[in-house]
Amino acid sequence: MTAARTLLIALAATGLAGSLAGCATTVSGPVQVTRFHLGAPLERGTVTVEPLPGGGPASLEFSTYASAVEAELIQSGYTAAPADVRGQYLAVVGFTRTTLEGPPKPPPFSIGLGGGTYSGGRGGGVGIGGGVSIPIGKSKSRYVVATELSVQIRRRSDGTVIWEGRAQTQADDKAPEAQANVAAGKLAHALFLGFPGESGRSITVK
Template identity: 40%
Template sequence: MTLPRPAFRLPAALALASALALSACATTPYTGPVEVTRFVAASPAGLGQGTIAVAFPDTVSNLAARAAFAQAVSAELARLGYTVVPEGTPASQTATIRTTRGPIAAAPVDRRGPVNVGVGGSTGGYGSGLGMGVGINLGGGRESPEALTTLEVRIARSGGETLWEGRSQIATGVKSPYSQTETSARTLAAGLFKDFPGGNGETVTLDAKKLQGQ
């Protein structure tokens, strides 16, 4: 009698090697924390109340990015208690918005320690040609940080006196959902105005994912 031939099975060691090879090819999207720094005037009376208009002192050629950041900041200002009026409308206060996205370059490798990353060169505004795709490879199967997106807001009275200003920034890889303009705008604005007005001169680090649910 001829016994039936057993079904072919991939040897366990070979199967494990194949799985490891596939996992090595995949990369985990890089999303850094949101770093926030804020400054508060000695006499900040009026913060969080009255009318306020948003303004962009610098030209933002990427209109989609401009709209995303204007909407994100306006939503946070309204949550704080402000009455947000259309841009260009007279108001008791003005929120001046600046936003940039620039490439991150790898710092020189120290053989005694891990690879460091930092902002390389100048930072370009949206639409300047700088942005995602200026890649570096830190290895290890994890996507490297590719770009640093920054949001700066300055709140001043109509006479020009600064009441508050802050900056939030996040480093992301090209595959991170937080590299998308609308997502990064909402996340950076949420971090910037969390626990408003914050401590004068303080710098805090926040989890980007937790800010999305705020």
């Protein structure tokens, strides 16, 4: 192998690594929201945020979602009840987080060097000059985190559910939106956007 060809191979490998790094992007999806209520104007008052019954004791992760929901309730006209006071309303919060395996990342680019061409794909390579190649391996699977937040507002005096909603979203596991604190804020904001919202209608919040 000539010195010139060795240099071309090194340059191609370096360039390809840079291109792959530049194309490694993370994706987060919109939020799907559905809400239901009685149709009558909703009263406001003091509210206490609690975990879904049967879901076990409140955890640190629950506190992340509870804080996001409480902040949106306050923005919607409710008042957070003091720790030692029973609120007029209960906001019952539930959440789930599931990691799913998605399809391999599609190769979004093509490069050429020295008469050869690389087109991204499974088990592909970079062609240089007279058939010298550098294998780049197979595509790696990507993972997404699916997160769901549900909230019920109940009147404490008689237990009536006066409003409830559910919000769902997905994000690449390496995207900021896959982190619990970011996902909680994003879901709670979408869920209470335009509160109380149109009953029975599903909307998409980007």
